[in-house]
Each structure stands twice: as structure tokens, then as C-alpha cells.
Amino acid sequence: MFGRVDFVVEELRDIAATIDPTLLMGADAASLLRKIAEAERLCGAVRLVVAKRIDETGAWAGGGHRNAAEWMAGETGGSVRDAIDDLQTSWNLGDQPTLDEALRNGDLSTDKASAVSDASKKNPDAEDELVKKAKKAPLSSVRDECNKTKARAEDPEKRAERCRKTRRAFFGPERDGMISLTALGPVAAMAHLKAALEKRTDQIFRQRNRAGGEHEQRDRYMFDALSEFLRSDPGAADAGAKKRAARTNVQIRVDLAALRRGRVEGDEICDAPGSGELTVTEVEALMAENDCIIDALLTRGEDVLKIVRIDRYVPVALQKSLQFMQAKCVAPGCNRTFRLERDHLDDYAESKRTAYDNLNHLCPIHHRLKTRYGWVLSRGPEGEWSFEPPEAAVETRARTG
Structure with missing residues (x-):
């Protein structure tokens, strides 16, 4: 076997040393690339298949390396993170025959195989379908499908709590003397952050476009937006006034x-x-x-x-309408007209509605009775208001006379 491997390596070395791409027709160059890509997939398959054996026999020890992943990273010239993924996939393959066969046939890259292996470990019943999709779909789509598969296999609340506990952000060196910032967090938090960054990115683009500045790629503007967020002082205010948070x-x-x-x-x-x-x-x-x-x-x-x-926010036009139509607290018998507070007639947490027919003005006292002590505000068919204590309080009063 080693003789055959040595022969293949020497042949590839000779091709790499002597090839002159300027002598190739475009179609020939494309055909050659496809063949080399297939060879890369097959070489990657062999690497994944033997990685487990290197780990379990301790063949990596003796060279000052702390573990098999570090040794593999040194041998392949890749990152320790990638080597860890390769090792995990290698250990999983024994229980994933469909993936193992596709990998050995050269149908999947090591990146696709790692994604499918990880998802199949969480949900073994999905292995065949994931392998089938991975053979045709691009890597990004495969990873998305694998992430969905893993999410469906885990209790949603436990997944959310796990993501919250393992959230992290860290800096790392990159090429050309640059520094990268990597952040991993729960989907809800990251979706919110993504939306905020995209909003500010669009604003920066429009501002610089109006100013006639040099047009740059969108990711450059997103970096500027992120930099603004990171350098902003959350406690700062203009002229001592509290600024309303960006929505x-x-x-x-x-x-x-x-x-x-x-x-x-x-x-x-x-x-x-x-x-x-x-x-x-x-x-x-x-x-x-x-x-x-x-x-x-x-x-x-x-x-x-x-x-x-x-949206819980009350638009300015709706605020003005309330000021004109409800100039005082709507609780019967209360004529207070100052320091009125806006209230959702049907609790916003239940109705999720911010509309004129679900808004009213209450004074601080009646608002507190409604939100904290369960008093009930309602409007009759003719528009008349009633403000009553909770049922438990009514029953208590009836018993005590």
C-alpha cells in the first residue's frame, strides 16, 4: 500500500512542478481542476479514516505535542481546530456507514463530512438524507441543514440555555497584520445584533454616498458600524438628556x-x-x-x-391622538390630567397589539393598580369605561361585608 501511495505522491509532485497553465485551453484547465478536486477529496478521506488509529495508538506522542490534534495540525499545516474536527469525525465514522462509504468514494469533502458526521451523531436517523443532500448541495447549505437537524434533535429550551452558557467572543491574529473578532452566542441575541449592525451599516452607506465619498464594499461599512458600537459610551447623554435607544x-x-x-x-x-x-x-x-x-x-x-x-412602541401620531381624545385618566371618577401614562387595554404580553383601540391614558395610581394589583379596566359597548378590583378582592369584600 505504501508503495502505491508513494507512487501517487511522486506523480502529483511531478505534475505540480512541470505544469504550465498558459498552455492549457480553458476547458482543459477546468477538467484538470475537477480531477484534482476529486483527488483532494480522496486524500482527505484517507486522512479522516486513519486519524482515529493515530489517536488511539498514541502514535502522535514523543514529539513534544500535547495531543493528537496538535500533532495532526503540525503535519498537515492546518489549524488545531480543524484537526479536532477531523479527529471527531474519524471516531464517529465507525457508527456512520453511509457517510463512511460516501467519503471513501470521494463524493464528499472533509468539510462536508465533518458537518454531516456531527449532525448524524445528534440525530442518527437523519444520516442517509444528510449524505444524499451533501453530495449535491454547496457547503453553506449543507451546514445550514446540519444545524437545523441538530437543533431539532435537542430540547429547544435546553439548547437555548446551553447556547447562553457557552456564549463567547475573542480576538485572534489574522493575515496582513490584522486582528479578527469572533463572537458566538444564542440565535436570538445574534439575530438582534445582526439586525442592529445591518441597520447602522445602511445608514453609514447612505451618509457617505450623499457626501460623495469613495464607495466601498458593504463589509467595510459593517466594520465601521461595529466599531461605533464597541467604542460608544452606554452611559453618555447629549446635554444631560436621556437619548432614546435606536430601534x-x-x-x-x-x-x-x-x-x-x-x-x-x-x-x-x-x-x-x-x-x-x-x-x-x-x-x-x-x-x-x-x-x-x-x-x-x-x-x-x-x-x-x-x-x-x-411592536410595543407607540408612534408619535398615535401619541398625539391619545392626547387629544383622552385628555384625562379614563378611570371613572378620576379627573387627573397631568403625568398621564399610556396603558395597553389588553396586556401587550398577551395581545402583542399597539393600536388606538388598545391604548388608553391612566394616572400613575390607577395604572399601578391595573398592572401590579390586577384591577380590571374595560370599555362598554357605548364607549363607557369601568375600573374594578380583581375578582378575588370582590369576593373578599363580600365575605367581610
Whole structure:
């Protein structure tokens, strides 16, 4: 076997040393690239197959390396992170025959194999379908599908808690003397951050375009937006006045039944497109954030029911309407006209509606009674208001006379 490998290596070395690409027709160059890509996949397959044996026999020891991954990174010239992925895939292959066969046939790259192996370990029943898709789909699509498969195999609430506990951000050196910033976090938090960065990126683009500045790629503007966020002082204020937080649109897809139930079941959808799977609890948390506007695509299976905007914020025009139409506290018998507070007639946490027919003015005392002590505000068919204590309080009063 080693003689055959040595022969192949020498042949490839000779080709690499003597090839002159200027002598090739375009079609010939493309054909050669496809052949070399196949050879790379087959070489990668051999590397993954033997990695486990190197690890379990300790063949890597004796050279000052701390573990097999570090030794492999030194031999291949790759990163330790990639070597760890290769080792994990190698150990998994014994329980993943469909993936093992596709890898040995040269149908999959090592990157695709690692993604499929990791997902198949979490959900073994998905292995055959993932391998089938991986043979044709680009790497980015394969990784997306594998991430969805892993998410479906794990309890949503446990997944959200695991992501929260393992969130992290770190700097690292890159080429050309640059520094990279890598951040990993829960889907809900990252979707919110992504939306905020994209919003500020668009603003920077428009500002510089109007100023007639040099046009740059979008990722350059996104770096500038991120730099602004990182360097901003969260406690700063203009002339001592509290600045209103920038509001960000976050797009989600959620099955209406799951939203009503409070959890996802079966094949129901609950995610942030382009970011990942969400739990209904995470969606509700986003809805409660004052600086977040939710553009929700409500679905029933594959059918789109409605696109709605879920927003607690009261637009200026609606604020003015309330000021004109409700100049005093609406609680019967209360004539207070100053320091009025806006209130959602139907609790926003339940209704998710900010509209004129669901808003009213209450004085601080009546607002506190309603929100903290369960008093009930209602409007009759003729528009008359009533403000009553909670049922438990009524029963207590009846018993005590």
C-alpha cells in the first residue's frame, strides 16, 4: 500500500512542478481542476479514516505535542481546530456507514463530512438524507441543514440555555497584520445584533454616498458600524438628556400554533432566517425588548398566514391622538390630567397589539393598580369605561361585608 501511495505522491509532485497553465485551453484547465478536486477529496478521506488509529495508538506522542490534534495540525499545516474536527469525525465514522462509504468514494469533502458526521451523531436517523443532500448541495447549505437537524434533535429550551452558557467572543491574529473578532452566542441575541449592525451599516452607506465619498464594499461599512458600537459610551447623554435607544427590526418566522402554545412541536417553524432556530420563549423575550421591533411571518406548516409587525412602541401620531381624545385618566371618577401614562387595554404580553383601540391614558395610581394589583379596566359597548378590583378582592369584600 505504501508503495502505491508513494507512487501517487511522486506523480502529483511531478505534475505540480512541470505544469504550465498558459498552455492549457480553458476547458482543459477546468477538467484538470475537477480531477484534482476529486483527488483532494480522496486524500482527505484517507486522512479522516486513519486519524482515529493515530489517536488511539498514541502514535502522535514523543514529539513534544500535547495531543493528537496538535500533532495532526503540525503535519498537515492546518489549524488545531480543524484537526479536532477531523479527529471527531474519524471516531464517529465507525457508527456512520453511509457517510463512511460516501467519503471513501470521494463524493464528499472533509468539510462536508465533518458537518454531516456531527449532525448524524445528534440525530442518527437523519444520516442517509444528510449524505444524499451533501453530495449535491454547496457547503453553506449543507451546514445550514446540519444545524437545523441538530437543533431539532435537542430540547429547544435546553439548547437555548446551553447556547447562553457557552456564549463567547475573542480576538485572534489574522493575515496582513490584522486582528479578527469572533463572537458566538444564542440565535436570538445574534439575530438582534445582526439586525442592529445591518441597520447602522445602511445608514453609514447612505451618509457617505450623499457626501460623495469613495464607495466601498458593504463589509467595510459593517466594520465601521461595529466599531461605533464597541467604542460608544452606554452611559453618555447629549446635554444631560436621556437619548432614546435606536430601534431595530428583527425578522422571525414562527408557526402560529407554536406561538399560541408556547413551544414548538413536530415540524413547526420558529427561527430567525439567516441566523438559526429559536424557541418561542426567545421570541417572546425579543418581543418584550423596548429597542426591538419584530417583523413576524406567521405560518401554518408551509403556508404563510400573515406578516405582522409586533411592536410595543407607540408612534408619535398615535401619541398625539391619545392626547387629544383622552385628555384625562379614563378611570371613572378620576379627573387627573397631568403625568398621564399610556396603558395597553389588553396586556401587550398577551395581545402583542399597539393600536388606538388598545391604548388608553391612566394616572400613575390607577395604572399601578391595573398592572401590579390586577384591577380590571374595560370599555362598554357605548364607549363607557369601568375600573374594578380583581375578582378575588370582590369576593373578599363580600365575605367581610
